[in-house]
Amino acid sequence: MALDNKSDEVVGDLEQTCNILHIDMDAFFASVEVSTRPELVGQQVIVGHTGGRGVVLSATYQARARGVHSAMPMSRALRLAPNAVVIEPSMNKYAEVSRRVMDIFQQMTPLVQPLSIDEAFLDVSGAIKLIGSPLHIAREIRRLVWEQENITCSVGIAPSMFVAKLATNRAKPDGIYVITPDQVIEFLHALPITAMWGVGAKTAEQLGRLGLTTVADIANTPVSTLARVIGQAHAEHLSELAWGRDPRTVTPEHVERSVGAERTFDSDTDDLSELSTHLMSLSDTVARKLRSAELATRTVSIKVRFADFKTVTRSKTLTNPTDTAQEIFQVTQSLLDGMNLQRIRVRLLGVRAENLVPGLDVPAQLQFGARSSSWREAERVLDKVTAKFGKRMLRQARLISPETPETGDLPAEPDE
Numbered sequence: 001m002a003l004d005n006k007s008d009e010v011v012g013d014l015e016q017t018c019n020i021l022h023i024d025m026d027a028f029f030a031s032v033e034v035s036t037r038p039e040l041v042g043q044q045v046i047v048g049h050t051g052g053r054g055v056v057l058s059a060t061y062q063a064r065a066r067g068v069h070s071a072m073p074m075s076r077a078l079r080l081a082p083n084a085v086v087i088e089p090s091m092n093k094y095a096e097v098s099r100r101v102m103d104i105f106q107q108m109t110p111l112v113q114p115l116s117i118d119e120a121f122l123d124v125s126g127a128i129k130l131i132g133s134p135l136h137i138a139r140e141i142r143r144l145v146w147e148q149e150n151i152t153c154s155v156g157i158a159p160s161m162f163v164a165k166l167a168t169n170r171a172k173p174d175g176i177y178v179i180t181p182d183q184v185i186e187f188l189h190a191l192p193i194t195a196m197w198g199v200g201a202k203t204a205e206q207l208g209r210l211g212l213t214t215v216a217d218i219a220n221t222p223v224s225t226l227a228r229v230i231g232q233a234h235a236e237h238l239s240e241l242a243w244g245r246d247p248r249t250v251t252p253e254h255v256e257r258s259v260g261a262e263r264t265f266d267s268d269t270d271d272l273s274e275l276s277t278h279l280m281s282l283s284d285t286v287a288r289k290l291r292s293a294e295l296a297t298r299t300v301s302i303k304v305r306f307a308d309f310k311t312v313t314r315s316k317t318l319t320n321p322t323d324t325a326q327e328i329f330q331v332t333q334s335l336l337d338g339m340n341l342q343r344i345r346v347r348l349l350g351v352r353a354e355n356l357v358p359g360l361d362v363p364a365q366l367q368f369g370a371r372s373s374s375w376r377e378a379e380r381v382l383d384k385v386t387a388k389f390g391k392r393m394l395r396q397a398r399l400i401s402p403e404t405p406e407t408g409d410l411p412a413e414p415d416e
Helices: 028-036 074-080 091-108 134-149 161-171 181-189 201-208 215-219 223-230 232-242 272-292 325-337 371-389
Strands: 020-025 045-048 056-059 085-087 112-116 119-123 153-158 176-178 258-269 295-306 311-322 346-358
Touching: 020 134, 020 161, 028 045, 028 056, 028 091, 045 074, 056 074, 091 112, 091 119, 091 134, 091 311, 119 161, 134 153, 134 176, 153 161, 161 176, 161 181, 181 215, 181 232, 201 223, 215 232, 223 232, 258 272, 258 295, 272 295, 272 325, 272 346, 295 325, 311 325, 311 346, 325 346
Parallel strands: 045 085, 153 176
Antiparallel strands: 020 119, 020 153, 045 056, 112 119, 258 346, 295 311, 295 346
16 A cells, blocks of 8 residues: 555554565666755756766656666766756765665664665654654655655555555655555466566576566475475465565674764754854763773764754864763864854754774873873763762853853753
8 A cells, every 4th residue: 555654544563564665766776866856856867977878867857758767888877868857977966875874774673685876775663752653754754765865765554664665666766565464475476477576587587487477476386396496495485475485584784884863943043152062062962872882983073954944064074083971072063163164053063073083091190281181081980970979960151051150951952
C-alpha cells in the first residue's frame, strides 16, 4: 500500500511487524545540485562527465522522463534530452550531504546499515516507544531530510530487508510504501524474477529455460529442480526469498566516524554573544564525548541553520589532534566569526568532531606554557568531578546562568 508523508492512515500492526526501513535518496547527485541552484528546479538536469566515454551518474526525474538513466552514455543522454543542463560531479559535496543524511538516520536509531552513499537500511524496533510507529519515523526522516538538505527520499517499510528494499521501488519518487506481513506473499509473487536479489541476466536466462518468469514460479518450483540449473545453495536462497523469508538483520558499522552535538533554539537569534556561549556548551559536550570514548579529533566542524532553514557547514583540520573543549571552541568560534552573521537570525547550531584518532597520551604533570596540555588536564579533572557529583557542581563560569549563578541549572544538554 503506497502512502504519502501526509497520510494519517494506520496500516496493519506496524509497531510489531514492520520494523525495517529502507531509505533511498531520489536522484541523489542531481537533487543535491538542484538544491543549491534554485533556477534548476523543474529542469532536466544530468550529472556526469561530458568528454570521451562519459556516462550519466544521476538525472532528475524530468530528464528521466525523456529516457535518460544512470550508466547511460552521455552522448545518448544528450540526444534524448538535448536541452538538459549537464553538471560535472562534485563527489566531495555529495559525500558531505550523505554524511549529514546518515546523521539524521542515526538520530532515530543506532541500527543503521549504509548500502551506498545514498541509501541505507534502518531497524527501528528499539525506537518505537521513544519516537513512534515505523510509519511516523519514516515521515519524520523525510521531513528532516527535506528541511535540512532540500532533497527528497523514498522509504520502504516491511518485515524484512529484502521486502523493504523492493517496497522502496514502489515508493519512488518522494514517497512511502508499506508492505505488511499479510501482504508479503501477494506482493512478491507478482514480481518478475529479475526483481530478486541474486537473479541477474544469466540466472534469469537459465531459469527462463524452465519457464520460470515470476517470483511465484520460483516459489512453486521444488528446490531440487532449481538446483539442477543454478546450484543447491543458490536454489535454496531464492526459494527462501520467494516465500518472504529473509533471516538477515540490519548490521550497523561500529567504527566511530564522528562525534557531535547540536541545539535547536526555542526562538531564532542573531545575538552573537549568545551564539558564542552555545558554541562553548556544545564544544564542552563534544570534548567530553571524545574523552569518554578515548578519542581525539583532527577536524572540527560547525553547522549553522538559519531562520529560513538554509543550512551551512564549515570545517577546519587541525595540525595536532585534540580532545579539549577549549581548543574545539576556539576553532568553532573562528569558523563562526568567518561567516559574518551580523543581523542574520540562527535557528540551530551544531559542533562536530571528525577525522577521529585514538585518544591522546596526556602528560600527568602540567607545564607552564603548554596550554593544550593544561586545558586537557583541567578538563579531565572536571570529568571526574561531574561523574561523581553531577554537572552542577563544577563547570566553566561562562556556562553558569547569570540569573542564578550559584544554584541555577546548566543549559539543557544539546540535541544529539
